[in-house]
Amino acid sequence: EAEVAQSPRYKITEKSQAVAFWCDPISGHATLYWYRQILGQGPELLVQFQDESVVDDSQLPKDRFSAERLKGVDSTLKIQPAELGDSAMYLCASSSGTSGTGELFFGEGSRLTVL
Amino acid sequence: GENVEQHPSTLSVQEGDSAVIKCTYSDSASNYFPWYKQELGKRPQLIIDIRSNVGEKKDQRIAVTLNKTAKHFSLHITETQPEDSAVYFCAASPRVMGYGNNRLAFGKGNQVVVIP
Numbered sequence: 001e002a003e004v005a006q007s008p009r010y011k012i013t014e015k016s017q018a019v020a021f022w023c024d025p026i027s028g029h030a031t032l033y034w035y036r037q038i039l040g041q042g043p044e045l046l047v048q049f050q051d052e053s054v055v056d057d058s059q060l061p062k063d064r065f066s067a068e069r070l071k072g073v074d075s076t077l078k079i080q081p082a083e084l085g086d087s088a089m090y091l092c093a094s095s096s097g098t099s100g101t102g103e104l105f106f107g108e109g110s111r112l113t114v115l
Numbered sequence: 116g117e118n119v120e121q122h123p124s125t126l127s128v129q130e131g132d133s134a135v136i137k138c139t140y141s142d143s144a145s146n147y148f149p150w151y152k153q154e155l156g157k158r159p160q161l162i163i164d165i166r167s168n169v170g171e172k173k174d175q176r177i178a179v180t181l182n183k184t185a186k187h188f189s190l191h192i193t194e195t196q197p198e199d200s201a202v203y204f205c206a207a208s209p210r211v212m213g214y215g216n217n218r219l220a221f222g223k224g225n226q227v228v229v230i231p
Contacts, residue, residue, distance in 0.1 A: 042221030
């Protein structure tokens with residue numbers, strides 16, 4: 001069964017350092033999402049791509065976060081510089097639909113700890 | 116934006132009993148309401164969803180009911196089993212003008228513990 005791949009699974013860094021997360025969605029899925037999940041909370045959308053275009057980045061802290069999906073396939077989320085409050089699970093998800101509904105397939109996530 | 120709240124935050128049930136989790140939403144334009152299950156250390160997975168033109172949907176031991184007037188929907192799990200122990204997230208998809216994509220707003224989650 002096809003799955004969303006993410007790396008790294010775990011990342012420990014010191015504040016002010018740069019970190020990057022990678023996501024490979026399910027093949028053929030045009031829509032890709034990056035969510036942040038703080039311990040004990042639900043996933044919070046950071047950015048949504050339709051193919052290579054950003055369709056929603058209203059909740060992305062653009063002063064330090066950036067995301068790209070250059071060829072409309074895999075994606076990278078970068079944080080520079082990392083802050084203590086960025087410690088969280090970063091979940092990537094993909095879906096095939098574009099109509100406003102549809103199942104999200106999540107990756108296993110990248111857990112970030114900022115010291 | 117959409118605000119989704121879940122109650123109760125933690126629910127303990129005896130194996131075999133039923134569990135009900137309620138979720139409320141704020142945006143009356145929301146039209147899609149999924150439930151995701153997240154087992155400890157694993158990824159969230161869709162278990163059931165409902166659209167605004169339907170009042171109830173069942174899939175074996177789980178069901179979801181929707182009350183659009185009151186803006187709440189509930190997850191029902193019957194004959195609970197230990198493997199039902201997990202965090203359950205409800206979500207709502209608000210109408211995002213100009214995007215045409217599923218921007219889900221998630222609740223904070225309910226921890227369900229099934230006691231053997």
